[in-house]
Amino acid sequence: MQRSCAFRLAAICLVAAAPLFAAAQSAKPAPKPDAAAKPSAIPKPRTVVTHASVTIDGQTIPYTATTGTLLIYNKKHEAIASVFYIAYTKDGVKDSSTRPITFAWNGGPGGASALVDIGGFGPRRLEWPQPGSSRGELPPYHIVNNQYSILNATDLVFIDAVGTGYSRIVGKGTPKMFYGFNEDAATFTKIIKQYLDHYNRWNSPKFLLGESYGTTRNALLANDLVRDGVYLNGVIECSSALNFEALAFGPGNDLAYVSYLPSYAATAWYHHKLNPEPATVEDVVKKAEQFAEGHYLEALYQGSALPDAQKQQVAQQLSQLTGIPAGYWIKANLRIPLSVFMARDLGTSGPQAGRYDSRFTLPELQPLFPAATDDASGSAIMGVVTAAFHQYLTQTLNYHSDRPYHQLSGTIFHDWDWKYHTPVNDLGDSVGNTTGVDVAPALSQAMNNDPGMHVMFNNGYYDMATPFFETLYAVHHMPLAAAERANIHFYYYPVGHMLYVNLKAMPALQKNIDSFIASATSLSSTN
DSSP states (O other), X not given: OOHHHHHHSHHHHSBSSOTTHHHHHHHSOOOOOOGGGSOOOOOOOOEEEEEEEEEETTEEEEEEEEEEEEEEEOTTOOEEEEEEEEEEEETTOSOGGGSOEEEEEOOBTTBOSHHHIIIIXXXXXXXXXXXXXXXXXXXXXXXXXXXXXSTTTOEEEEXXXXXXXXXXXXXXXXXXXXXXXXXXXXXXXXXXHHHHHHHTOTTSOEEEEEEXXXXXXXXXXXXXHHHTTOXXXXXXXXXXXXXXXXXXXXXXXXXXXHHHHHHHHXXXXXXXXXXXXXXXXXXXXXXXXXXXXXXXXXXXXXXXXXXXXHHHHHHHHHHHHHOSOHHHHHHTTTOOOHHHHHHHTTOTTSOEEOSSOTTOEEOOSSTTOTTOSOOHHHHHHHHHHHHHHHHIIIIISXXXXXXXXXXXXXXXXXXXXXXXXXXXXXXXXXSOOSSOOBOHHHHHHHXXXXXXXXXXXXXXXXXXXXXXXXXXHHHHTSOOOHHHHTTEEEEEESSOSSTTSSGGGHHHHHHHHHHHHHHXXXXXXXX
């Protein structure tokens, strides 16, 4: 993929790990390289161990938290990176080979894994601010017992990508070894194998959990691991980004408009912009999905050949689903991109909906002025996780470092190699993807070579960074046999990109992931 096309997709790719960062990057010059991207002396691996307990479903679970670093090497066994991780393992397990282990991360590219740790899946969680509550965005912040942690079902290892958190390039390492689709997956393959060696977990049931670009990573990583003989019981995708073309608004590409329409409808429903108003968000989403893949797709496909009468009819239906007047849809040629929708769906003088969670809003500083407002959802939570995680590292996990912890890295995002070579191509691996990055075929290949692998997709209705309908499109176009397709599972929640921000969604999210892990583990033990 050409770099010009890659940067058109750049704001799409930086998701979840950096809710505020993507919007800021589009308006600012490329950052200068920082110290985190430069090779350094080779540090010794270190670990800090603490003990605690968490109460989940009324049961007290004692656990060990191991915070530390591992070195990874090149083919000459020269150190190239020091990788930071936080592992939570249940105490009192006699045979670790019977205990599932899940490797988890956020996305970016360029984000550390704090969000999926204290955000919602680890044994401690943040009390997140909710839509309309600006007081919750201010310190002091609170980290509490996470009764919705998935530690009751699986041990957890949260890993920071090289260049984020405390993970960094060392010795013979260079940025080109890490900052790209395939390079990133190859690095995480090394990290996981190193961890399995170090802690003797080779025979444990294994899972991957990724959020946002972390789901992109999972598709490639699963394929790499399986080819290396590391078979997986399951892959857990949260707010997935698989087919980037379905996320990229631009002339000649109508796919993104179809992918986003159900999310537009859900957002309009949440903010009471529909008349008549369907009873539930599921009702309006179902109507939007049917229209998007039917009459709307047919109309877009016709382009300028679409008759005026049909165009007017489609515009009226779009207005009923989104609350945006039909005349505006006509003016937009039936194609309203995300940036316009965010600024206009709540009214021409109203607030702007958040991209990562459209339940959140911010007033526009200057209506009709481009790039006047940061992302509402990112503004609401970024300060919370940054401050709280630093305190959690030092005061709870007792991990201290004289280096800064990088929640976000502009260097990685700027230096990322956006070229990708699909593993499923009739012209061979030497030919790159010329239409946009689509990693779903890599996940297909992993499932084909590891037929027992199950995959679950978790999506939020109000996520307008990685809309749930894109997930459906990407998965439905994966080349899979019927038996393997039966191993794919979908779940939806009344929340945005960060599924754990809405506490009301957490019981279902925890239950679904716990059940998925238990099912995928029991299947392997009985086969």
